[in-house]
Amino acid sequence: MNTKKNKIPVILLFGPTAVGKTELLLELFKDRGEVINADSMQVYNRLDIGSAKPTEEYIKLIPHHLISIIEPKEQFSVADFVNRADKLVLDIYNRGKIPVISGGTAFYFKNFIFGLPELPSIDKEIRAGIQLKLEKEGISGLYNELFKVDPQGAKSINSGDTYRVTRALEVFTQTKRSILSYQVSKSPRDNYDFLIIGLTRPRDELYSRINRRVDIMFKEGLLEEFIGLYNSGLTPGDPGMKGIGYSEFFNYMLSGCWLLEDLKEDIRRNSRRYAKRQITFFNSFADVKWVNPDNKEELVRLVNEFL
Structure with missing residues (x-):
């Protein structure tokens, strides 16, 4: 070969x-x-x-x-x-x-x-807090919060995709930047x-x-x-x-x-x-x-x- x-x-x-x-x-x-x-x-x-x-x-x-x-x-x-x-x-x-x-x-x-894309590392406290919110409010509540702080990022994600919604909210909470700003x-x-x-x-x-x-x-x-x-x-x-x-x-x-x-x-x-x-x-x-x-x-x- x-x-x-x-x-x-x-x-x-x-x-x-x-x-x-x-x-x-x-x-x-x-x-x-x-x-x-x-x-x-x-x-x-x-x-x-x-x-x-x-x-x-x-x-x-x-x-x-x-x-x-x-x-x-x-x-x-x-x-x-x-x-x-x-x-x-x-x-x-x-x-x-x-x-x-x-x-x-x-x-x-x-x-x-x-x-x-090289996404930032997430503090354990931030990750735990978002996971707790997911357990309390469900994926719809988490998606609504993401839409408020990062509407363009939210629009790029299926509202039922738990992994991607969670990751995008983690990134924004950690950096105050949209996940879309981290390009491939x-x-x-x-x-x-x-x-x-x-x-x-x-x-x-x-x-x-x-x-x-x-x-x-x-x-x-x-x-x-x-x-x-x-x-x-x-x-x-x-x-x-x-x-x-x-x-x-x-x-x-x-x-x-x-x-x-x-x-x-x-x-x-x-x-x-x-x-x-x-x-x-x-x-x-x-x-x-x-x-x-x-x-x-x-x-x-x-x-x-x-x-």
């Missing part, structure tokens, strides 16, 4: 949901690569159908990492991803295999490429040699694939999977339950509406909207080789030339 100026070669393969990433990995990297999952829902145990997690049989054909590593009640931050991915890349490379990071969570890719570097990290491949399809074709995937998920037992998760005590506030394919079930339970076709359409629509946001974010990346997944010859050429 070639290196450039002693840098570790890493292949990043990303694209919107349902574009066809999983199908390609086996064709391109069987027997020579290992995959580091960059999908924020596939890190959770028991979230199999709704996250379109690769099967155990598939993983036996090409090793995957960061799949089913935590419980749905646990947080898994961008920093957790980057720190674990760094260790995995080195391990995979030292064993003579190609490290391939594949998924659709844009912030994972951004922070792996450019590194994490604009230059890629220099310890890696990146091949960045973005998978793309015509919008109407992608949306058709998304709709079809949702239908397949229900046929494979998505409803039964959710019922099992719900009966195990999971709630709408748990990190793993906030993703598309799971949160919609809670919304329908609260509304008292259980028309299955309406539920399916809600998941289809949210998935299409998410894909649109993914495309917008990925288009902001520089040095991306954009390829239609059906163009296997071009993908093989890019990978072989890089290696």
Whole structure:
């Protein structure tokens, strides 16, 4: 395996949901690569159908990492991803295999490429005080306080994301600066040699694939999977339950509406909207080789030339 100026070669393969990433990995990297999952829902145990997690049989054909590593009640931050991915890349490379990071969570890719922002250390007293406030007022109370002192920072965060809301409030309380003022570097990290491949399809074709995937998920037992998760005590506030394919079930339970076709359409629509946001974010990346997944010859050429 070639290196450039002693840098570790890493292949990043990303694209919107349902574009066809999983199908390609086996064709391109069987027997020579290992995959580091960059999908924020596939890190959770028991979230199999709704996250379109690769099967155990598939993983036996090409090793995957960061799949089913935590419980749905646990947080898994961008920093957790980057720190674990760094260790995995080195391990995979030292064993003579190609490290391939594949998924659709844009912030994972951004922070792996450019590194994490250097946030200030937080005094123990401040951290304990905010944690106490979280226990008393809940995440909504904490988010409202963040919005008062750092409205722009609050707007950049999902109001139900306990980890990020807490972190942003800690930073502001410690420094009186918005968390947005701590920027990620604009230059890629220099310890890696990146091949960045973005998978793309015509919008109407992608949306058709998304709709079809949702239908397949229900046929494979998505409803039964959710019922099992719900009966195990999971709630709408748990990190793993906030993703598309799971949160919609809670919304329908609260509304008292259980028309299955309406539920399916809600998941289809949210998935299409998410894909649109993914495309917008990925288009902001520089040095991306954009390829239609059906163009296997071009993908093989890019990978072989890089290696």
